[in-house]
Amino acid sequence: MLAVTDLHAFYGRAHILHGVSLAASGGEVVALLGRNGAGKSTAMKAIMGLVPPAQGEVTFDGRRIERLAPHRIARLGLGYVPEERRIFTELSVMENLEVGRQAARDGAPTWTADRLFELFPNLGRMRERPGGRMSGGEQQMLTIARTLMGNPRCVLLDEPSEGLAPIIVEQMAQSIRALKSEGMCVLLSEQNLHFCEAIADRAYIIEKGQIRFGGSMAELAADASLREQYLSV
Amino acid sequence: MSFASILIQLLNGLAAASSLFLVSAGLSLIFGVTRIVNFAHGSLYMLGLYIAYSLIEMLGRTPLGFWGGVVLAALAVGLVGIVIETAVLRRIYRAPELFQLLATFAIVLVIKDAALFAWGPEDLVGPRAPGLGGAVEILGKRIPVYDLLLIAIGPLVLAIMHLLLRRTRWGALVRAATQDREMVGALGVDQAKLFTSVFFVGAVLAGLGGALQIPREPANLDLDLSVIADAFVVTVVGGLGSLGGALLAAVLIGVAKAFCIGLGFSKLTLVAEFVIMGVVLVARPYGLLGKPQAVARTAGEAPPPLSPPRWQFPVGWIAVLAVIPLLTDQYVSVVLIDIACFALFAVSLHFIMGPAGMVSFGHAAYFGLGAYAGAVLFKKAGLPMEAALLLAPFCAGLFAVVYGWFCVRLSGVYLAMLTLAFAQISWSIVFQWDALTGGSNGMVGIWPAAWLADKGVYYYVALGLCGAGIAVLWRVLFSPFGYVLRAGRDSPLRAEAIGIDVRGFQWAAFVLAGTCAGLAGAVFAFSKGSISPSVVSIGQSTDGLVMVLLGGVDTLVGPVVGAAVFTWLRDALARETDFWRAGLGLVILLIVLLFPQGLVGGLKALYARWRAA
Numbered sequence: 142m143l144a145v146t147d148l149h150a151f152y153g154r155a156h157i158l159h160g161v162s163l164a165a166s167g168g169e170v171v172a173l174l175g176r177n178g179a180g181k182s183t184a185m186k187a188i189m190g191l192v193p194p195a196q197g198e199v200t201f202d203g204r205r206i207e208r209l210a211p212h213r214i215a216r217l218g219l220g221y222v223p224e225e226r227r228i229f230t231e232l233s234v235m236e237n238l239e240v241g242r243q244a245a246r247d248g249a250p251t252w253t254a255d256r257l258f259e260l261f262p263n264l265g266r267m268r269e270r271p272g273g274r275m276s277g278g279e280q281q282m283l284t285i286a287r288t289l290m291g292n293p294r295c296v297l298l299d300e301p302s303e304g305l306a307p308i309i310v311e312q313m314a315q316s317i318r319a320l321k322s323e324g325m326c327v328l329l330s331e332q333n334l335h336f337c338e339a340i341a342d343r344a345y346i347i348e349k350g351q352i353r354f355g356g357s358m359a360e361l362a363a364d365a366s367l368r369e370q371y372l373s374v
Numbered sequence: 375m376s377f378a379s380i381l382i383q384l385l386n387g388l389a390a391a392s393s394l395f396l397v398s399a400g401l402s403l404i405f406g407v408t409r410i411v412n413f414a415h416g417s418l419y420m421l422g423l424y425i426a427y428s429l430i431e432m433l434g435r436t437p438l439g440f441w442g443g444v445v446l447a448a449l450a451v452g453l454v455g456i457v458i459e460t461a462v463l464r465r466i467y468r469a470p471e472l473f474q475l476l477a478t479f480a481i482v483l484v485i486k487d488a489a490l491f492a493w494g495p496e497d498l499v500g501p502r503a504p505g506l507g508g509a510v511e512i513l514g515k516r517i518p519v520y521d522l523l524l525i526a527i528g529p530l531v532l533a534i535m536h537l538l539l540r541r542t543r544w545g546a547l548v549r550a551a552t553q554d555r556e557m558v559g560a561l562g563v564d565q566a567k568l569f570t571s572v573f574f575v576g577a578v579l580a581g582l583g584g585a586l587q588i589p590r591e592p593a594n595l596d597l598d599l600s601v602i603a604d605a606f607v608v609t610v611v612g613g614l615g616s617l618g619g620a621l622l623a624a625v626l627i628g629v630a631k632a633f634c635i636g637l638g639f640s641k642l643t644l645v646a647e648f649v650i651m652g653v654v655l656v657a658r659p660y661g662l663l664g665k666p667q668a669v670a671r672t673a674g675e676a677p678p679p680l681s682p683p684r685w686q687f688p689v690g691w692i693a694v695l696a697v698i699p700l701l702t703d704q705y706v707s708v709v710l711i712d713i714a715c716f717a718l719f720a721v722s723l724h725f726i727m728g729p730a731g732m733v734s735f736g737h738a739a740y741f742g743l744g745a746y747a748g749a750v751l752f753k754k755a756g757l758p759m760e761a762a763l764l765l766a767p768f769c770a771g772l773f774a775v776v777y778g779w780f781c782v783r784l785s786g787v788y789l790a791m792l793t794l795a796f797a798q799i800s801w802s803i804v805f806q807w808d809a810l811t812g813g814s815n816g817m818v819g820i821w822p823a824a825w826l827a828d829k830g831v832y833y834y835v836a837l838g839l840c841g842a843g844i845a846v847l848w849r850v851l852f853s854p855f856g857y858v859l860r861a862g863r864d865s866p867l868r869a870e871a872i873g874i875d876v877r878g879f880q881w882a883a884f885v886l887a888g889t890c891a892g893l894a895g896a897v898f899a900f901s902k903g904s905i906s907p908s909v910v911s912i913g914q915s916t917d918g919l920v921m922v923l924l925g926g927v928d929t930l931v932g933p934v935v936g937a938a939v940f941t942w943l944r945d946a947l948a949r950e951t952d953f954w955r956a957g958l959g960l961v962i963l964l965i966v967l968l969f970p971q972g973l974v975g976g977l978k979a980l981y982a983r984w985r986a987a
Binding site: 189291 | 547
């Protein structure tokens with residue numbers, strides 16, 4: 142569903158991504174692992190068009206998207222959940238969801254506010270609360286729900302477990318499994334290996350803007366030296 | 375003063391407040407979403423008045439003709455807004471904020487001349503509203519019915535806007551984009567369409583504000599800048615992005631002005647609103663109902679470091695400039711004196727807005743006060759011309775000490791608008807103090823001493839003084855003082871943390887820049903022999919901004935090049951056509967679209983590409 146080939150990207154003059162290639166398909170959770178500053182977030186932003194790729198190809202559902210504007214990419218059914226959450230703090234929960242709303246899409250689950258409140262029960266209890274007056278965990282739920290309102294076929298989750306309490310991380314894992322069972326494609330960036338082991342089918346390791354490993358989650362779990370080399374701090 | 379007359383003044387003030395609120399609401403809405411301070415918003419108001427005048431003439435002075443004309447005029451102005459957004463602003467949303475400002479200045483010029491072309495230079499007095507021409511008696515005083523209607527329209531529009539913003543998807547998108555427009559895009563919303571729609575609504579509000587004034591105010595070509603100045607004050611006093619705040623501020627200012635007139639202090643009206651603004655900004659820096667601005671997520675990179683010019687550079691130019699009067703006729707010297715004055719003016723403005731990061735919309739205050747100080751010292755105090763010329767800059771500097779103390783307490787748009795307010799106060803004083811400044815007539819007979827009477831000789835003096843001023847400012851930029859200013863601009867917190875009193879240095883920079891602008895003004899005054907309040911006007915301030923931005927704010931010599939190109943272009947165009955403003959505006963737009971880093975920045979980029987090839 143999503144295929145990235147030889148992607149290069151710059152932040153100003155700094156060359157961040159040096160030819161990243163990865164792929165993810167429907168009904169699959171793929172983890173992009175790496176340390177702080179390895180290029181995970183930039184890879185996500187480059188796929189989404191928020192950082193224009195300097196070189197390389199991004200294919201989504203058979204369409205080349207690397208030169209499209211972010212809103213066009215989102216309209217094709219690729220959802221993006223930013224690391225910093227970027228909740229609209231002045232808007233209520235319902236209004237945040239409204240901003241993300243898009244028409245129903247073939248081949249993707251159709252979300253309504255009520256369905257999302259089943260997935261994230263906390264949100265249903267604070268429909269009118271302004272986004273700025275929610276806890277970090279609640280905001281993380283809301284930012285995912287907001288993206289799902291666009292009925293995406295595939296979502297990019299940038300560090301969804303970051304800064305959350307263990308019990309919320311567990312809820313998050315359940316929600317991601319629910320998305321997978323709906324046939325969605327999930328690409329998530331993470332530093333939390335434990336979290337990924339619970340939900341991901343496959344994993345890539347990125348370091349210094351290059352992919353160093355690609356394989357099944359089981360393979361990675363079995364290879365202590367790989368983890369030591371690229372993931373331990 | 376009786377209760378009845380107090381009431382009358384109150385109602386008068388409220389009636390004037392409505393249109394001001396409409397313009398400010400549009401300005402605020404547009405700024406919130408696009409982060410563009412639309413200088414052309416006053417021009418849209420002016421267009422609303424003119425178009426309504428013509429439409430009502432066409433449709434007939436019947437109730438249907440009048441109200442149809444008003445509504446159609448507002449919609450027509452909305453279409454103009456769409457054209458502005460799609461043809462110009464959409465292409466430069468990624469450009470630096472100041473460059474967008476330059477583009478909207480250019481639009482002001484184009485619209486002014488378009489209106490001059492279409493409606494001519496005479497004031498046009500519109501019809502009264504049919505059926506509403508009468509008056510009702512309140513406590514024995516007669517109040518025009520139309521004024522009562524206007525008073526109701528302000529809150530009504532506020533209510534409609536509130537519903538639009540709170541109860542519709544469009545409103546949710548607008549409020550979301552005001553906070554984080556990139557994220558809104560990543561959620562699948564086409565920003566371009568959203569921006570266009572916001573610009574349309576904002577322009578309709580401005581057009582409606584103008585059209586509604588048709589029975590109260592003649593359509594004239596000076597409305598654009600005077601309305602935008604008022605709207606800035608209202609927006610800043612109310613708080614950027616707060617529509618309720620805009621209404622509150624419009625009422626406050628409208629009423630204060632009405633009371634000044636009612637109490638017989640009509641001369642205070644110009645000052646009153648700016649005093650209110652100064653007080654509010656110092657007490658509540660984000661306006662009455664405003665909130666601190668969210669950090670804008672733009673692709674803004676820190677400006678590149680400045681490089682000092684090599685010594686050959688100024689020496690070469692001085693040599694060229696020294697021989698020019700020997701080879702050409704006197705007219706060239708006259709133009710070159712103008713250019714020298716404006717170059718120093720622009721360099722001093724660049725000094726605070728570039729390296730010190732304090733954008734001033736009112737730098738003409740110091741240029742103009744320098745000019746007037748020279749004239750007053752010479753004519754009224756009887757000082758020799760040479761002494762007047764040399765003392766004048768320090769008078770301007772004194773004003774900069776006072777104004778600067780307030781200004782350095784603010785930053786960004788708020789700072790820019792406060793500088794505008796101080797410039798406007800200075801203008802009002804100059805304009806109204808007949809005994810000292812000659813009021814609107816200005817002062818004449820400010821001629822240089824006999825030994826300087828020849829234009830050729832005065833040319834060298836002007837060149838020397840302005841050149842010295844520029845040299846001092848440039849030298850300071852590469853001294854530790856200059857580094858401190860740039861550190862304060864790029865990271866005020868870190869600069870404070872290493873023990874730099876950022877505000878103190880900014881204040882000093884403000885005073886130095888003001889003094890140099892004063893020198894430019896004094897040299898200018900004695901070269902012309904006469905001055906008028908226009909040297910302190912908003913137009914003069916915007917000329918300075920255009921020069922700096924035209925040349926390129928991130929370059930050292932940009933302001934000089936900008937001043938030269940601008941002065942020469944204006945002079946050349948003014949000799950060719952009555953519509954020189956439109957020509958100038960179109961040239962500026964072309965430059966904005968082709969060279970988003972200014973002339974010098976653009977040429978440097980071209981040179982770098984040529985060398986790399």
